[in-house]
Amino acid sequence: MPLPTITRLLESNGISVVRKVIEQFGNGITVYSLYFEPRSEELVREVLNDLSLMFIARKTAELLPLYFRGEITAKEYAYGGIVSMFVYYFLHHQDEDLEYLFSALKGDPEKLSHLENIRRSLKQETVSLMRIVHTLKNHPELLKGAVALFEDKFGYDEGEFDAEQFKIKQQELREQMGKTVDNDQDKEIIEHVLLFNEVVVRTNFFKVPKTAISIRINPEFLGKDQSYPEAPYGVFLMVGNDFHGFHVRFNDVARGGLRLVLSRDKASFARNLETAFFENYNLAHTQNRKNKDIPEFGSKGVVLLHPPAVPSQDIMRAAGEQAFKKYISSFLDLITNQPSIKDYYNKPDIIFCGPDENTADYMQWAAEYSKIKGYPYWKAFTTGKPQSMGGIPHDIYG
Template identity: 40%
Template sequence: KIFAYTKNDNGLEINLERETDEGAVYIHTSRPGVSQLQGPQHEKRIDAKYLDVSNTERAYRLESYRSKGTVSSSSSTQLRTYFVRQCSFVNPTPTKEQESDIRETSDKSFLEKATENTLEIYSDVMKTALARTGPVIEMFEVEGSRERRLVIAYKQQTTQSFFSAISDLYHYYDLYSTRKSRSTHFLNRLGSEYTSLVNILDSSNSNHQDVLSKMKKRLRTDTFTRDYILEIIKTYPELVKLLYINFAMIHYVNPAVNSLTPTLSYQRLRTDTVLTDEELYDKIRRTTSNSHELMVFESFLIFNKHVLKTNFYQPTKVALSFRMDPSFLPEIEYPTKLFGMFLVIGSEFRGFHLRFRDVARGGIRIIRSRNREAYSINLRSLFDENYALAATQQRKNKDIPEGGSKGTILLDVNQQDKALVAFEKYVDAILDLLILGETPGIKERIVDLYKKPEILFFGPDEGTADYMDWASAHARERGASFWKAFTTGKSQSLGGIPHDTYGMTTRSVHQYVLGIYRKLGLKEENVAKLQTGGPDGDLGSNEIKISKDKTCGIVDGSGVLYDSEGIDRTELARLAENRLMISNFDISKLSPKGFRVLVDEVNVKLPSGEIIDDGLSFRNNFHLNPMVKTEVFVPCGGRPESVDLQNVGRLLDADNHPRFKYIVEGANLFFTQEARLRLERAGAVVFKDASANKGGVTSSSLEVQTIIERNAQLEFEALWREHQRTKTPRSILSDDLSLAIVKLNENLQQTSLWDNLALRKVVLEEAFPNMLLKQVGLETLMKRVPENYVRAIFGSYLASRFVYKYGTEPSQFAFFEFISPYSLKAQQ
């Protein structure tokens, strides 16, 4: 269509559009160097409909041109055209050797038009992009003109809205293009009223604690929604600019260090007004019109003050990463202080990495969302879930030198199939902050306010078990000296021991199950069990492999499998060996009472005659269903807080007796603490996650199966003995035990015991794995391993052995009695 109108300026507007699945043509009037905030927004549409979704089966190429002349003699407006076409490749399925040959991988029409010089430039950039995680950007001068040519290459589906965003960027610098071709976080604040209520209510009353927990969630999610925050931000663009300048003046590296000519960005920053923190806060206070608006903009200022380093100004970043000083977190919400906090934001995800000590260890978890509602819930609870997981990990790590950490990667609602891409960007963005940049134009030095070297240790968790090799290899490619230790659970070829292959976490969990049977005189083969987390997962598959019980129910991502007569163990073993979901179970091997209900099924009739309307809802709540009649429940998978004080009553019968007599929590945070205590009061034997599933992280630190089983047995015996003695719920004893070990460990590292070299050697000979002692020797280990790490091994070993033996309330002579055998041996 061509529209001519004469409202105020007698301007001529041209707007022609034609869209199909195979391509599109857009022609419209355009003022050079200006981003249109209203109107058709063709470039954003091209991104969304063609470029962002382009893949190997259906890819698109784009050409765009600007007219040299104007649309009329009385107008400065020019004509802009876009031509989008589906690619027709020379070789749609190139081999590994051919993928770097531009003549094999290009579109046929592109090859017909491209000059040899263009092919050479594109080929060099493409090869560099294949070898790099992030984008490649090259700039060439056009001889005899003021024009510059940008050539940008990035891997398919590793970014979004790039085409339109780069236009906005160069418009900001008053530039325009003549040709183009293409072959928040949540703000939470509880307030003083919540603090007052905490002081009034009884902390030992589980009902009071559950009310507080629910109130906290409501206060933190209902007060500020994402849309509300965005609306406030859009209202005050001048404040956003001032806050950005405040951020940039700290973290934008002074280019005079590496170049004689300051960049245009740096020159512009120097011309803008720079306010002090106090002046900026005063400006925010005077500009905003209510307390909510003030709080939103104050949070930006708090963010700026607590960023210790960032890759924001790295030329080749694939995601944004920020190393934060976590001291701004309110103690009432986060009582245990974090040591380190990373925020990572990519086009497919957002995530955190939290740790409680300088040297800390924990897994990286992928969080998926089945629909938009689930995503909103996951987004609101992301940081809290990460904090709770890291805190649990801190308690689990009591037997090893490292403290607890955890990483989370929440996939955006429309990016649920991009787990590997998100993980790679998450890792690379964090490495930007751990490795000193030494390559100008690619990885440059950053402003580091932390001013200390940092090393993080990543491990496998939900959705990332298969990615550990890549992360370790990528750290090596990036030049990280710590690449071998960077990830655990990697393959043997890279020096690791795969957790799932050897069932490291399961070995710890199962020792608690066997301990219950041993104490109560039960025969494993006769005990009926329910298991969440199926044969496709690490914990679930290994639980099937090493157990001998009568498994009656399994719940996994695909649905529910249940047979009160016991599920055929040979068929279960087949699924576990091949890591297949229960959707692959041969249902002919079920008894007449058995059934399988998959999540996408509706109106399924069970053998009892009951009709299941919705398979997904049935799966999500099956562990609460009274039809489940087993003695043991072992959660090996499932979302955190699947059982809380609101629904725990469904695990009790009419006489208030627990439907599951014995619960060993393999999955992290499956039960809330309030739910555990309610079940224990009703008579259930409950061993919580921080005690039961520490085998994986023990393996990550010490890489030995025997130590895993021994530590599990020691803690089980200590918890059983202390419960018999004090009648304190095991769920509380587990925390008390962990905290006692962690505190004693920190104290021991600072005592004169460490200075006694002979005593130190005696303890370390017990603490180090035998294989290392045989292969390397104690003296070599003490020289090679950093002293702070050896000190942590010394402290954690003595602390855990002492507390396991003497409990959390030892006599005043207990430690003397405990250390005496070590001292005598040291004197010999």
């Protein structure tokens, strides 16, 4: 985040910066030291929590002015970043002609793949990520209402969650938005914002600290979408300030590689952005078929790095490593025992991973870090580890 933006964030919270020091290091890391006038510890703590959330959330330029003007909070800004990603990938527009073709071609995977490419292209031409964020920007009351309900479900309040009352409030918000919105596309977007609140069963959104925002989704709703021949067993979405990624698996105990996707230019990134979840789903589905004769079913994870401001090879590699580590950290938040995280799935998630494109060098780190985070099966969390950790080197044994 640029220093002027940080200064504005502080000033919008009533804190005046009196001195700034910038230190740049050869490895691409920049350290900002900010000095400000004395304020109460409670205010500083609140502002630092807000700053932390703004730093790790997806960069959403259209929503920043609303935050600076005090129209939305840091939580609402961060929620807008992850919910817009959810809507972008999972908005399912009913089209009778396309549904008919999907049914007719159900037994032909190759033709289904081509048809899905056409549908995805049509959908994302009309419902782009920018279009979704634009809807959120134009309806801050939607953000406020949705975040309040999300906090009812996942916030720190120790009271018991009232599922029936939650449904009633969701419906009230739906009806309220229906009175002020007459555009069909906006209505679809709003409906999927509310769907997000319903299908998320675990999140680190309210955990402090964290490196990125992660959610576990109940994927049953994907079974209604003809694009997916089989509803996955588990779907995770991780969104950070410079990446987003998924993890998809098709049974309780599953293993598959983690892929780090680096885009060589903006056009390449646009294509990778468009296809990230569908590619992840297909890779996991293929891995599931490959694993049919072994105890572990198939899974796959994809981390899509957002293009750095200066896309040199060295900076891209360093940014990719940091993105992968934030992905793993936020992923582990949801599969380890974290007292501050409410769980509506009520089953443990047992995850095993392996190396894939651009991640082979990080398998040892991931296993060791999972031990620090308290993952009980840390020794088996990743394959591709060095022999000193009990790993089997694939370059020697295949």
